[in-house]
Amino acid sequence: MKLPAGNRALSPHTGYTRDHWIAAADGLLAAAWRWATPGGARLDLPGPPSGSGVRSDGLEGFARTFLAAAFRVAGEEGKDPHGWLERYAGGIEAGTRTPGRDDAESWPEIRDHPVAGQPMVESASVALGLRLTRPWLWDHLAPAVQDRVEAWLRGALRHVPAPNNWYLFPFTVAGFLSSVGRADAETAQARDRALELLEGWYRGDGWYADGDGRAFDHYNGWALHLYPVLDAHLAGEATRFGPRLREHLESFGLWFGGDGAPLHFGRSLTYRFAAASAVGLGAVTGDTPLRPGVSRRLLSGALRYFADRGAVDEHGLLSLGWHGPHAPTVQHYSGPGSPYWASKAFVCLLAPPEHPLWTATEELAPSESADTVLALPGPGLLLQATRDDGVVRLHNHGSDAVRPHEAESPAGENPHYGRFAYSTRTGPTARDNPADNHFAVVVADVGSVRRRIHPLGAGHGEGWGWAGSWHHPVFGRGPVPGLRVESVTVVRGPDELRVHRVLGAPPGATVEQTGWATAPGESVLRPLAGWTGQDEVRAPHGTAFVTWVSLPRLTADVHGTAVFVALAVLGTDTGDPVAAVTEEGAEIGWPDGFSVRIRFGPLQVSSVR
Secondary structure, eight states: OOOOOOOTTTOTTTOOOHHHHHHHHHHHHHHHHTTBOTTSSOBOOSSOOOTTOHHHHHHHHHHHHHHHHHHHHHHTTTOOTTOHHHHHHHHHHHHTSSTTOSSSSOOOOOOOTTTTOHHHHHHHHHHHHHHHTTTTTGGGSOHHHHHHHHHHHGGGTSSOOOSSGGGHHHHHHHHHHHHTTOOOHHHHHHHHHHHHHHHHHEEETTEEOSSSSOOOSTHIIIIIIHHHHHHHHHHTOOOTHHHHHHHHHHHHGGGBOTTSOBOOOSSOGGGGGGGGHHHHHHHHHTOOSSOHHHHHHHHHHHHHHHHTTTOBOTTSOBOSBSSSBOGGGOOTTOOTTGGGGGGGGGGGGGSOTTSHHHHSOOOOOHHHHSOEEEEETTTTEEEEEETTTTEEEEEESSOOOOOGGGTTOOOOOOTTTSSSEEESSOOOOOTTSOOSSOEEEEETTEEOBOOSOEEEEEEEETTEEEEEEEEOOBOTTOOOTTOEEEEEEEEETTEEEEEEEEEEEOTTOEEEEEOOOBSTTSOEEEEEESOOEEEEEEETTOOSSOSSEEEEEEEEEOOEEEEEEEEEESSSOOOOOEEEEETTEEEEEOTTSOEEEEETTTTEEEEEO
16 A cells, blocks of 8 residues: 655654545555456455355455445545546446446345355445435435345345344445435334344444353454444434443554554454544544544554555555464354455544544553553453553453353364453464463363353452353363353453453363463463463464464363362563462452452452452
8 A cells, every 4th residue: 555654743653644544545446447347247266255156246345345445435525536536437337237246347146144245245235335425426326226226235235144243234334325215114114124133133332242142352343333333324314322422432442552553352353444444433423522633543553554564465455364364263154355354444534624533743652651451241251451561452351252042062162252362462362282371171181162251240449350250161072061261351551450250170180271372471460379280381373463472371180169269461561469378269459458359150250458
């Protein structure tokens, strides 16, 4: 991407302005269009195909880049110096001429989620792009082409979505059709069903679960908030969704490190700076507690973070990965066009040049302003940020991405959710390597994984906080009857106290605790109570941040009930706490006289001075 010179007077932290965002959009679009089909209906970007096949992938490349073009042109009130909308109009006409036909241009038909359903996802981007650019694109299509587009889009209303945020795709399609005078009972039903489900998924603290389970991650911002809030904004309506976005941004501002990195947590991380889309949306609609200079710091920090670290390859394309290509970051449904859901961050361009988002002086990000601890009981998450290094850690005691019907099924771990801690500077180790930030019970030489997470609560006080949960350790051959692990994380400054109580451990069992996945010497894992062994294990597959890592590890024998306490630090400075344990809990004290008391069954956590 060719970006203009930085403006450090207006943006002292990133140098980025609105012109940088426009240049980034134009650069990404220009690179992607080099791979267009002759009629422009598909962008067949280079790379391995997704499970949906190359035709669906080509539609994905078209639809997701169309979203970037739509935000860019709508934000300029129709000014389109590069003629992006003319290209997309031609592609829409060619793609809808004979849907489902096996040729170079025809878009695949929209079908049920289990049967090549990916085009339903892309229909939402097509519909939203058309809604944003209606005066300059849709209104100039021939009536017959408009009818063809409607017929193709209605496939999203007539087929079964995945049981999660996918219901917002027919919702978005229906919103567009309604906005152009094509509403009917079918569009109303799609909208009502999505809003009904969304209401049931709301868990408080500005957080929605992504479906009926307890999956909380970046989809909360770039999907579950974005579609309904933007829909209402474009319709000029006030809804309950705006205040929920505001509440979400109360905590979500802390999901970005001082270097601009979003928390490396959850699935679809190859969407990269899409993580900042909720920040931009809040600034555009006014549903935000963040000052304009803080919002721009978060937005531009995220964009610059990836631009500076190789996210754009030698062809000018966004690769499948995090910084550069990184296979373990990528889900099976991702293809070469998938990273362009990053286009959602360009929602910020709907704020015109004179908007305070662009005219206010850039301010510090929340993670740079002060040491901060924030508990989110709704999703069961605990955030910990340290100002000196700008690193944010997320301690996970509530998000598991295990669907309700899966229960405690014996299956492999999910590195994107199953670990106890994530950060803006480290990624989880790959599935086939030793797991970082993991507590395992080992029975007959088989280590357990953590799948369904049952939250026990979360809270914070002045300068400290905690979150707790329990889980049944899961083994490939099935569960061990009566075996249960209760866990609490207590944070203060850079310190993380990891407290685990094991109940029902069979004879011969052992336990293991690993720390952060870093280069040797860049993190601490110190035994405080219960642990008898200490070593390091290698993870040669590395992470999205480093090509090779080692993990500090603690070990011990366990039988029946026992409590284990360890100090973990992402860094090297610690507050030197000490711990005393019983079978009922633990008390942890620091040299300055501050201490925390933990009692299990039912869980109680309190500070003592």
